[in-house]
Amino acid sequence: SGGGDDSTDTEDGESGGESTDSGGQQSGLDTTVLTGDGSSTVFPITNTASSYWNSNPEAGDEDYWPAEAAEEYGTDMRLADYFASQYGYEATEQRSVPPFRVSIALSHSGTGVEGVMEGRVDIGDSSASAEAELAGSDPSEETLNNFTDHVVGVDGQPIVVSREIADAGVESITIEELRQIYRQEITNWSEVGGPDREILALGRAEGSGTDTSFRANVFGDPNAPISPDQRFGQNQQLQTAIAQANNAIAYIALAFVEPDGATPPVDLVIDGTTYSYGDNLGAQDYPLSRDLHAYTWTGTSRKEAAFINFILSDFGQEHFVRAENYFALPDDRLQSQREKVAPSNYE
Amino acid sequence: MSEIEPTQRTDLAEQRLTTTGETDETTQAAWTEFQFEDDAKLAVEALDVYYGNEQALQSVSLDVPDESVTALIGPSGCGKSTFLRCLNRMNDRIKSARIEGSVALDGQEIYSDGVNLVELRKRVGMVFQEPNPFPKSIEDNISYGPRKHGDLDTGLLARLFGTDDAEEAQALVERALRRAALWEEVKDRLGDNALGLSGGQQQRLCIARCLAVDPDVILMDEPASALDPIATAKIEDLIEELAEDYSVVVVTHNMQQASRISDQTAVFLTGGELVEYGETEQIFENPQSQRVEDYITGKFG
């Protein structure tokens, strides 16, 4: 079994563009697998991006890298080849062989933040801020400073219910009712204008960004004690559970809402304003809206930057963020995010 | 020793389940003259046993009289154990065994369809080569049979209602142990685990266990072969004593032992044939067949 070879991933961030010398080498650049883990909310974005990236479609591929899109960038290179080449990577010119591979795992934000912090992964997906995620364990200032925050999209956290409940006429609830439901003070749908049926209050794992930001935004404290009936590790699992149940309510992410399917949204009334899906969830003042982060640790390496820049590109915002139902970043924020990973930093 | 008188035997062949194949006329001739009275305890007629395709016994017929010791001797693998196990149908437990012929206990065929094995084995007890006491107390070993047969009731319920047969049980245990000449040695530790006894004691315990269900016939398969000389002597004495009340059939590989304890002896030879059967003295002093003589004088085996 292997001796004590050190990780190739733990040290690369600090030096900015310089990759470490061990591991596979191609033109002196680190081409080992770029790993990411964490938020199930961000997962659809980063995972779709990684699918595109790893498939490295040729320019003119109608499905994935259409000629018009390539033209906009003024290139005829393959997709990943093009975006990586800006960071000095050599094009492979082969389908399914990107300059370096990207592998995004799925868990929840806590794991992503923890993983990137301990060097287990390069990119930590998180749907709540690292600060809020770590709020329980009193992180030092220095620790927090070591996180480099890349916001890749925006979610307006929706409240969804089981189909049966929506069909029975529950269309909106107030934020106070929502709080009471998650404190087990309201336990029957009849109390909020629904059928006489127990409420199955579904939640996400403690440590998930969805749970953290829900508590922070609804209860005002990321550590506020709430007691859902059942917790799920990932949004996807939660989505399945809502579909299976006939009396459930849950907080989730936009990518997992099916207005006409098994996870219909309900309107949320806050201080007299009604926030409804497809309407004003993206609004700045919607208290449940949140940034979706892709954290790196102690700076951003060339490899990480290349991939994050890919997501932040117009092509990425269109295909990986909007296409997954999330809100793309507004232009000004996009600009400042792009600057953090601009190719010019790595020359 | 019971009186043995050669007479004609009843024809049990009618009751036979299957007809036998050809029998070796010459060897049969040597002893078929020698038969017991009508009331042979066990009458075996033309018994063939096969293990798979191997024939282990070839058309064996013999009568076991009551109140006497019948010894079965013969070289290893000649079918003595097989024969013995046929007498209480323990061979039924061996899947590959196939049995043809007839065995009658008190004139009643035991290889007929409706035979109740449990009843049969109550009446034809068996003691094995290796002592095999149950891992229970000495007492429980003895009373096991009667309790299972419902002759003794020492259950929780009976004790609850005060109708248990504790005293009878005690009496029965004592009687069986005395009968097996073990009482004096164990009377102070009836509650101890039987596995703590010495080999010879265990074997006598097994005999006592068998006596406790009050059988008519006791089958013993080399009961002393695993024992030291002193224990063997005790078992031999015991067998002779038992013959006063029971019909005892003993397999042994020790010819001295056979001559010491038995009233009549059957000699099997390799291939599963019964070569000679008769009064022990006669067999040992004046065997009719050369092969038996060779065997007995130690020319082989």
Next chain:
Amino acid sequence: MSEIEPTQRTDLAEQRLTTTGETDETTQAAWTEFQFEDDAKLAVEALDVYYGNEQALQSVSLDVPDESVTALIGPSGCGKSTFLRCLNRMNDRIKSARIEGSVALDGQEIYSDGVNLVELRKRVGMVFQEPNPFPKSIEDNISYGPRKHGDLDTGLLARLFGTDDAEEAQALVERALRRAALWEEVKDRLGDNALGLSGGQQQRLCIARCLAVDPDVILMDEPASALDPIATAKIEDLIEELAEDYSVVVVTHNMQQASRISDQTAVFLTGGELVEYGETEQIFENPQSQRVEDYITGKFG
């Protein structure tokens, strides 16, 4: 059969590792007169063996002559096997065993410090009660010993360089099998697994395996007790033949066998004493001690 003549024996007691305790004068008296020539192959002197605190052999002294069969008889547990295993120090393998006294092979003490067990056991071979061939081919069983001793090189490397001793090996296998009277039966299937042989063949194979390392003395512990009469007869013939070249020591529980095959017989009795030792005929026809006579005539055992 070698000539046996009672003479004075050399005093090996000087070489003894430990002095013996008191010996039973009366029983010793009966046979100490009977001794062999100076050149006894194996000379055992005042051998005591203990298993933990139990004494299994009590000051046994006897000389085993060359080119003859020495039989050890006695009731079960009297220490025959123990004695035999002392002769090639197989008892060293039993943790609880403690051995005192002296055993000399060709006048050389085997219980001294520098003795090379491997050499000793090459010269004093052993055949066990149960045939125990290795689960290898017949050929490999025979050539196992020589190969391990480096007398034969049939390894992969040797084969690769064409320097292997395939022919010698073949010759050796044939010689050993012929000597053990097994060649004719197995010559066509030397490559077959030895476990496929019958019990008797297996036992002869074990003898052949032992012969293949060319020992001086062959020890056999009840080599025929697990076999049927025909196989037994073959082994007996073989033992008599082997006595022409080797010194053979055989333990047996079968007195007929002892009388048939051996030149001299040692009778052990319970407690581990050697009660009588002498020419076989004399022991069986005119034993000096009453206990031996009782034992031989089957009064017990």
Next chain:
Amino acid sequence: MTQRLPQTREVPRRLRAAVRRRVERTKQRARDYRSRTEDGAIAMDGLVFASVIVTFLSFLAGSRWTVIPVVVFLASMGVGWYRYQAEAAKITTLLTTVITVSILTLIVAFLVIESVPAVRLMGLDLLTQIRNPTMDDPALGQGLWGRNDVWSLTPMMLGTAVTTLIATLIAAPIGIAGAVFVSEIAPRRVREVVKPGIELMAGIPSITYGFIGLTIVNQYFYLEFGTPTIGTYFAAGLMIGIMALPTVVTVAEDALNAVPESIKSGALAIGSTRWQTTKSVTIPAGLSGVSAGVLLGIGRAMGETMAATVMLTHTKGFPSPVFDVFSNYGETLTTVIAFEGGNASGVHMSALFAAGVVLFVMVMLLSVASQYVEWRMYQKLGGEQ
């Protein structure tokens, strides 16, 4: 008092004597070793051991030079094998033993060491606390995990106990019945099919059970019995019980089979029925083995992770009444580790290690108990003297 004094003086003297004897024996061993072993072989032994120790130390330190001692090791071993095969073989096996034992020790030690911070913080409360005093609304059993520095394993221990109990209630009786059936009742031909079949089932991975449990069993209870959540202790326990069944059957059957045929024949030969033989002779004689099988099954159930992780609700608390196996609470020691292991640090991680230690101790106790009863059986059937 007067009698004790000499005794107390005796102790150090005995101790000293014992130590001296030990030292003597070690010296003797060393001498034996020297005289037995050739010089080259001794050198090889030394090199091999030294290089292994250096390898381990540099691995612990995370050095990238670990490879050097590894090469030294391989070289000395290779030369040694060629020159002194017997000695090299012995040293290799000794080495593998040492490595094996140290790996296993390392795992245990690491578990214990990592759990120290949690134990420091919580003390015995780690295992016993059932209320969080710092919370305004100290709902029984809630807020015991991570609120204001309270990390109590009690809810998870209860969860483990409940699921294990349910699983045992299902697996033990049915499993024993299965064992009795296979070894005592079934005709030979049936046995030859059923026995290996059941052994195969022991191999079905737990995640598969979990998938079935998640998609079918959970749904069934939720829809038909109106459980408050999709996934309850009962459903998980049921699934785990079914999962443990083949193990119990196999081991218990082996135990019944190991009861010597001679004892069974002995009972039959005095005219007891087969069932009486089974009930009064075979089962009592094989009882220790059967219980070993059950204990093993319990151990399996206790350590079962995946099925429980995907089926349970991951909310921590005490159902009221505690035996309400259909409540909305659902977390066990294993699931909490699997569910939170990825994003734990600090005391949280340490508390997870503590959960690991608790599991380890419980399973170890079960294992020792089952080995003990098996040993008892061996003693019993082998004669007790």
Next chain:
Amino acid sequence: MSSVTENRLAAADSTTGDLVSLGVIGVATLTFLASWLLLLQWVDETATVAGLSVLKLLGVGLAVIGGGLVVIGVGSRFDYIDTTPSSSAGAPVGVVFGVLWAILGGLAATLLLENAVVLWLPVAVVFGVVGFLASVLPGEDVGSTLPVAAILILLGVVVAIGGVNAGWTWSPDWSSASFPGSELVPILVVFGTLLGAWSAGKAKEGFGAEGRQAGAYYLIGSVVFAMLGVLGLLIGFIVTNGLQTTLTGASLLGGRQTIPFVGLQVAWPEFPFLLNQTGGLYVEIPGVLPALVGTLWLVVGAVSFAVPLGIGAAVFLTEYAERGRFTQVVEVATNGLWSTPSIVFGLFGLAFLVPRISGGNSIVVGQLVLGFMLLPLVLITSREAILAVPDARRDASAALGVTKWQTIRSVVLPAAMPGTITGVILGVGRIAGETAPLLLVFGGSPYPSTTPNVLGGFRFSAQPPFVTNEALLSPASALPYQLYSTITAGVFPKEIFTNTEFGWGTALVLLLVVVGLYAIGVGSRLYFRRKLHNE
């Protein structure tokens, strides 16, 4: 009651009693099976047969069984039926019936009166005592039929007349779940029919020792039948659900394979589910190839780590070390570790190995962790196998003057190999299906689009550690992990399968792999055993 004193060597002919018992057993069997159909929801509880709802039919069945038992019991008591009962059914039976009656009484009291301990407890106690006495006081024939019959008839009638129907629910205070008649009735009927079959089985053999045997055998037989049924169903379920997914796009000769060097194209079996990547844009039929290869590497790594160590240690412990305290402790410890939950190993791997070896989830850490898990098993089984080599063989070798190590190498190890191999295969079967530790130390993307290229991943360099392997140091997927990912990752990225379909397909492949390994292990054990015994 006929007497037992007479020695019956031959059994009596079949009687009316036999016929009635047979009838009862028949009805019980049918009812038993029917209630399983309901429980498994293969038949809807609203279905009707001959105008009666199934539920009511079950009630009728129970009542009929009860009636039959009454006939037998009474008939036997008054000697209309020839039986040989013991004087009493015995304490264990009494206790069971007492408990059953107590439950019945208690439940009735809570339903009819009020749910208060003062009310139901005394009723339950009284019922319990009555049940107990009713079964132990009269002869065995009455005692083991009438108390059952009473319960069955009561239950049966209540159900049959609709007192408890599908819509009826029982929601006890102590339970968060409620029990509807549609489920409760079949469950009760399952137990009821078991009791009935037991009782009738006893009667069929005329009570007494043989009756008890028959009763016990009926009971055990039904339980085991149900157990095997459930286990078989589980497997059947996976197979039927997974088969379609697994076979998607598969064809025996549909594929094309070019013969290397010749360039000829030949027809080739095509099995996309096994041979395709899971994720990636250009995959039409997603498959489990990455997971399959990942599992393969895990197993290879774990085996090559654990087997030499385990066997070496086993040899030392059995052949060289003196048996004593030390070996005993090692034995106890290894046994304990073998049953230690896998997740604990995972935790260790996460906190100890990951930072030291790969820095993140990786194949090599997965291999090591699974290797640690396998190690105790290899040690235990090879130790057992070595111990099982008869000492006679060692003695034989020693008696030929062969040294210890040569004996070990040429005699002991070859003979111990079959046992060790069997053990290792079974162990591999177990670790190949292991998921929990992989969550923590191994798994990567839920829909991987490449297979780990371990063989091609080796890189040599002039600097320590000289050899690296990127693939080994990267996360990957394995079959059980793939199944878990599918469960958690929810939405499957391709249209062709739903998430669950892909899950069933993965489960089937996993099952085939693991159970296949087990089959090889069990089979090789049988083979070696036969070989040893035959020859």
